[in-house]
Amino acid sequence: MSAPTSPVTPSGSADPSVETEPVMPTVRASQTARTILSSPRLRVGAPATAAAVLLLIAPSTFDGYGIGLLSKALALGVLAVSVVVLAGFAGLPSVGQAAPFMVGAYTAGIMGQHGHGIGVVQLVCGAGAAAGFAAVTGLVVIRTRELAFLMTTLAVGELAVAVAGQWHSLTGGTDGMYGIPPVRPVPGTALLDSDKSVYWYVLAATVVVVAVAWRVLRSPVGKLLLACRDHEARMRSAGHPVTLYQWLAYVAAGALAGFGGVLMCTVNEYVSPADGSFANSALVLLAVVLGGATSPLGALLGAGLIVATRDWLSGPFPGHGPLLLGLMFIIAVYALPNGVAGVKVRLPRRPGGSA
Amino acid sequence: MGALNAHLVPAVDGVAYGLLLYVAAAGLTLLFGIGGVLNIAHGTLFALGGYLAATVSDGSWSSALLGLAVAVVGGTLGGAVLAVGTAPLVERGELPQALLTFGLALVGGDILSTVYGGDEHPVVVPHAVNGTVHFFGHVYPTYRLMFIVIAAVLAVAGTLVLGRTRVGALLRATADDRAMVGAMGYAPWRVHAALCAAAGALAGLAGGLGAPIIGPGPDTADKVLMLSMVVIVLGGPGSVLGAFVAAVAVGEIETLGVSISSDWAPYLLFGMMAAALIVRALRGGLGGVGIAMPGKARA
Numbered sequence: 040m041s042a043p044t045s046p047v048t049p050s051g052s053a054d055p056s057v058e059t060e061p062v063m064p065t066v067r068a069s070q071t072a073r074t075i076l077s078s079p080r081l082r083v084g085a086p087a088t089a090a091a092v093l094l095l096i097a098p099s100t101f102d103g104y105g106i107g108l109l110s111k112a113l114a115l116g117v118l119a120v121s122v123v124v125l126a127g128f129a130g131l132p133s134v135g136q137a138a139p140f141m142v143g144a145y146t147a148g149i150m151g152q153h154g155h156g157i158g159v160v161q162l163v164c165g166a167g168a169a170a171g172f173a174a175v176t177g178l179v180v181i182r183t184r185e186l187a188f189l190m191t192t193l194a195v196g197e198l199a200v201a202v203a204g205q206w207h208s209l210t211g212g213t214d215g216m217y218g219i220p221p222v223r224p225v226p227g228t229a230l231l232d233s234d235k236s237v238y239w240y241v242l243a244a245t246v247v248v249v250a251v252a253w254r255v256l257r258s259p260v261g262k263l264l265l266a267c268r269d270h271e272a273r274m275r276s277a278g279h280p281v282t283l284y285q286w287l288a289y290v291a292a293g294a295l296a297g298f299g300g301v302l303m304c305t306v307n308e309y310v311s312p313a314d315g316s317f318a319n320s321a322l323v324l325l326a327v328v329l330g331g332a333t334s335p336l337g338a339l340l341g342a343g344l345i346v347a348t349r350d351w352l353s354g355p356f357p358g359h360g361p362l363l364l365g366l367m368f369i370i371a372v373y374a375l376p377n378g379v380a381g382v383k384v385r386l387p388r389r390p391g392g393s394a
Numbered sequence: 395m396g397a398l399n400a401h402l403v404p405a406v407d408g409v410a411y412g413l414l415l416y417v418a419a420a421g422l423t424l425l426f427g428i429g430g431v432l433n434i435a436h437g438t439l440f441a442l443g444g445y446l447a448a449t450v451s452d453g454s455w456s457s458a459l460l461g462l463a464v465a466v467v468g469g470t471l472g473g474a475v476l477a478v479g480t481a482p483l484v485e486r487g488e489l490p491q492a493l494l495t496f497g498l499a500l501v502g503g504d505i506l507s508t509v510y511g512g513d514e515h516p517v518v519v520p521h522a523v524n525g526t527v528h529f530f531g532h533v534y535p536t537y538r539l540m541f542i543v544i545a546a547v548l549a550v551a552g553t554l555v556l557g558r559t560r561v562g563a564l565l566r567a568t569a570d571d572r573a574m575v576g577a578m579g580y581a582p583w584r585v586h587a588a589l590c591a592a593a594g595a596l597a598g599l600a601g602g603l604g605a606p607i608i609g610p611g612p613d614t615a616d617k618v619l620m621l622s623m624v625v626i627v628l629g630g631p632g633s634v635l636g637a638f639v640a641a642v643a644v645g646e647i648e649t650l651g652v653s654i655s656s657d658w659a660p661y662l663l664f665g666m667m668a669a670a671l672i673v674r675a676l677r678g679g680l681g682g683v684g685i686a687m688p689g690k691a692r693a
Contacts, residue, residue: 186488198664321496362504368497
């Protein structure tokens with residue numbers, strides 16, 4: 040997996056000096072080879088192609104457990120993409136992003152238990168509920184910066200988990216909701232009652248939503264967010280409603296997280312307050328750090344790596360998944376400064392003049 | 395009077411619980427308010443102190459003191475690990491440091507659960523305070539009364555150190571303007587290391603002292619981290635008096651509140667927290683971190 044060298048530009052542009060430099064015919068071949076090897080198209084393309092091939096052949100090669108893990112990784116990956124929107128582009132590294140994820144999952148769980156088992160409807164409602172949650176909490180969260188932002192998002196996340204654990208009549212309390220029935224993707228289709236069918240459904244939904252997110256982030260919307268992240272004061276002076284942009288990004292990221300939560304509920308057929316735990320929020324931050332702050336695809340790959348480490352690689356050491364994950368965190372923080380730097384808060388130290 | 399009487403024991407329990415939370419939150423708020431590190435491993439250090447004290451204590455005074463000393467040393471060493479780990483990350487902002495502390499918390503939690511297993515470890519308090527005392531016709535554990543006294547002494551001592559001594563002045567100056575403190579000749583890395591060690595020592599001490607109240611077990615780290623965080627959010631980051639009031643309030647909710655209405659107490663806790671967040675957001679507060687001493691207005 041390639042560590043992105045310039046996390047700020049989402050697409051990354053080829054180094055122009057390589058193309059314009061006059062090259063001797065004798066060295067052209069090696070030069071061309073080097074250009075191809077260092078081209079962003081390949082750096083992004085190779086892991087992406089490998090991942091795509093793996094995703095396509097997985098159902099025929101893996102057992103049920105492996106397929107289930109891949110489905111979970113995809114659902115967690117959607118949550119990680121929401122962190123890319125929020126942390127990478129808007130410069131707001133929430134440590135409570137699992138909360139809207141949990142809201143989406145509970146929405147799907149409650150709908151499923153009340154006989155509303157159409158997958159697409161669940162996805163829309165779950166994303167909507169999570170967006171509503173983010174819209175309300177965002178009013179508080181967006182006003183804080185830096186350490187206070189970490190603290191506030193952590194507090195909001197823990198609050199949501201605590202409410203989910205207490206509200207027995209709606210959520211089943213800390214035991215969670217069991218036996219959520221399988222869904223039909225759209226009316227008239229077959230029930231998703233096997234690991235494979237669930238996997239294809241989750242894969243399709245993930246591809247669609249990540250493609251939409253990717254397209255929006257590559258549009259001027261993404262550029263606006265990056266500009267607000269890096270030059271907040273200048274953007275304000277230019278008349279841009281920066282706080283409104285950031286709030287909208289927070290709501291959109293909430294909707295994405297909720298979408299991922301619905302998928303997770305479909306995979307697990309179980310929802311509990313643990314879905315919204317700080318551990319989940321931190322895991323997807325790690326996924327984003329691993330994948331490069333502004334790369335949705337990298338975030339998906341990072342999520343896959345984390346689920347593989349936690350649930351599969353730890354097989355020989357039962358119960359020691361946290362140890363491996365912890366070491367992964369420690370190594371990532373030191374070894375991938377670019378990944379972390381891309382997520383770091385770049386806003387003014389004190390909101391004295393701007394916020 | 396009857397109702398008041400029935401709730402006297404939980405109310406006193408709430409004071410003990412609140413003071414424990416105050417001591418526990420002190421280490422977190424020290425590192426958060428002054429050092430700029432959101433220490434996710436704080437609860438793990440508390441649990442470490444508790445486990446160490448539980449292992450050493452056998453019911454004698456000397457073992458209890460030894461257990462406390464071991465807990466403090468363990469916490470300090472944990473703080474030293476934090477200091478070494480976060481020092482290269484200081485320039486890179488808050489998030490890498492918070493992520494590192496989470497990594498350390500995962501590793502530390504795994505080591506603790508491997509060494510001590512998944513059960514709660516009961517702590518043997520010294521025989522002399524293992525009994526109960528009678529007051530106003532109620533029976534109350536002696537240790538908790540003693541704990542209230544010790545924690546109150548600790549709280550007063552900490553406030554005096556922070557407010558009246560040179561070290562305290564240096565800490566408050568660091569919270570306000572780290573660069574200026576560096577220019578005055580205090581090496582920033584030394585201040586950072588001292589803060590981490592002190593925060594670790596406080597967490598270990600709280601874990602050792604509080605082990606008979608919040609016993610060391612698999613859930614201890616998360617619970618203590620969360621309640622300490624609630625205390626900081628409610629009290630206002632960096633406010634000594636605010637943290638004290640918030641800690642006792644949270645302690646009362648967790649004990650008196652539960653005994654009065656077990657259904658609503660958790661909502662009360664988090665409702666208060668939500669209200670505090672909203673009020674601060676409306677006032678535009680919560681942005682700055684620092685240390686506010688009781689009775690002194692902050693610029």
